Amino acid sequence: MSEALKFKQENLGDSVKLSLSGEVDIYTSQELKENLYNIVDTNKADLIIDCTELNYIDSTGLGIFVGALKKAKEHNKKMVITGLKDNIKKLFIITGLDKVFTIE
Numbered sequence: 001m002s003e004a005l006k007f008k009q010e011n012l013g014d015s016v017k018l019s020l021s022g023e024v025d026i027y028t029s030q031e032l033k034e035n036l037y038n039i040v041d042t043n044k045a046d047l048i049i050d051c052t053e054l055n056y057i058d059s060t061g062l063g064i065f066v067g068a069l070k071k072a073k074e075h076n077k078k079m080v081i082t083g084l085k086d087n088i089k090k091l092f093i094i095t096g097l098d099k100v101f102t103i104e
Helices: 029-042 059-074 086-095
Strands: 006-011 015-024 046-057 079-082
Touching (some): 015 029, 029 059, 046 059, 059 079
Antiparallel strands (some): 006 015
16 A cells, blocks of 8 residues: 655645645545646646655656646646656656656
């Protein structure tokens, strides 16, 4: 069983920051999808995903990030990922997603 995934949402005026902590895997990915898609659909602001406290993400989670980015672009919004730990950043580089996402 995976570590619980926790969310903290902050409205920053011109953007919405979603801080993730824990793990994103097959068990927690549906909750992530619902949260991300809801933010994109209900806010006119850009999305910042803070992964400073995120310990693990699998291919299911990466797919949800891609889906959320696609949805954000449909609404003319930006999506930025911040605070990636080295092991997670490596996954983005290996999959080529570092070229797709804005990573800070």
